[in-house]
């Protein structure tokens with residue numbers, strides 16, 4: 137049901153202005169921006185308001201409603217009582233252009249003062265790689281729609297024009313935190329945040345977090361971690377050096393791995409882990425470097441530590457558990473570990489990983505290999521086929537084709553097994569599993585007996 141609401145809307149420009157009273161119709165389901173548009177259409181055609189998407193995504197319609205920084209398009213009229221007077225005013229921290237439109241160029245100035253992502257100079261375009269864990273860590277900050285409500289509410293600049301020169305504001309603290317967390321960024325962002333962008337002026341009142349329409353935990357996840365690092369680095373230069381050097385060696389290890397130099401990657405990751413044994417990115421690199429050398433039992437040791445330090449973030453934990461189950465299975469398949477000795481660990485790890493996965497198909501390839509090492513060849517082939525349907529990257533597909541090939545060969549379907557193996561080799565010729573598997577298959581084709589891994593279970 138519609139009703140007439142009373143509004144006070146600020147009208148004016150940078151030199152003068154005042155609140156003007158309006159009575160305006162409101163219909164069910166409307167947001168404040170709808171009412172402002174009705175005012176424009178029916179009473180004040182020259183009322184200035186900035187908006188674009190009316191979906192909370194462009195960040196244009198920021199204003200203050202009853203004194204609180206909010207998006208006009210995301211504030212429902214049902215949030216106010218019908219007899220309540222709703223005031224709509226421009227963002228207070230920025231100069232007014234006209235009516236509800238403010239000049240937010242302060243924020244663009246500040247954006248320009250944050251140097252762009254700075255990868256190591258020796259890395260060519262196209263060689264940038266980062267671990268999923270690192271992607272997820274800064275994902276939250278990338279949701280920012282640049283509405284600048286956090287900038288508007290921050291008391292450091294809201295009523296203190298004089299602070300603007302030396303204070304970048306919460307929106308840019310999350311940008312700095314995002315860059316600081318990037319494993320390939322070589323600038324000292326924490327020091328810059330403190331010395332150039334006024335991080336020290338923030339007294340973590342969390343007002344910025346409260347108004348963020350994207351629910352970014354600006355204070356807890358960006359500002360406080362950076363402040364903690366400032367304490368570490370500013371007051372103890374040795375700690376700063378200690379933190380920076382291994383971090384770079386961690387990034388170098390990751391680069392070596394992606395360039396295919398697995399032995400250098402192993403050495404660099406071990407160097408990083410000597411400094412910080414809990415660094416999950418270095419543990420992942422070490423695990424992958426060892427896997428790349430066909431040292432699956434050692435890789436399982438690294439993945440075990442990865443699980444221990446994975447924390448409670450669901451995707452990171454699931455990734456670590458899945459990787460650990462996979463390394464254990466590869467080690468059993470290649471004869472580097474005895475199935476009896478690790479079967480309980482495999483089963484528990486797989487169970488825990490499965491509980492954290494979003495779909496039943498994520499671990500299909502791992503389940504296939506699990507069946508294979510138990511000699512359950514038909515189940516192995518079935519799960520491998522299921523996995524291949526969903527495989528999105530070449531290496532995973534290549535691995536699942538190897539499993540399929542082994543399963544089929546054990547079932548006597550040697551032609552299809554050979555074709556799966558050939559496809560796998562073409563996708564990933566250096567797959568370390570291939571060396572062991574080829575000889576197993578050769579033996580099987582010549583002698584018509586099951587794979588050694590299968591015989592482990594039967595014995």
Ligand code: SF4
Nearest residue numbers: 290338340341342344
């Ligand atoms: S927590 Fe810091 S940046 Fe956020 S509003 Fe408060 S003083 Fe400003």
Ligand code: SF4
Nearest residue numbers: 280281283284286348
């Ligand atoms: S951090 Fe939140 S409040 Fe600040 S500009 Fe980005 S989306 Fe807006």
Ligand code: FES
Nearest residue numbers: 190194195197209
């Ligand atoms: S109009 Fe785009 S966020 Fe409101």
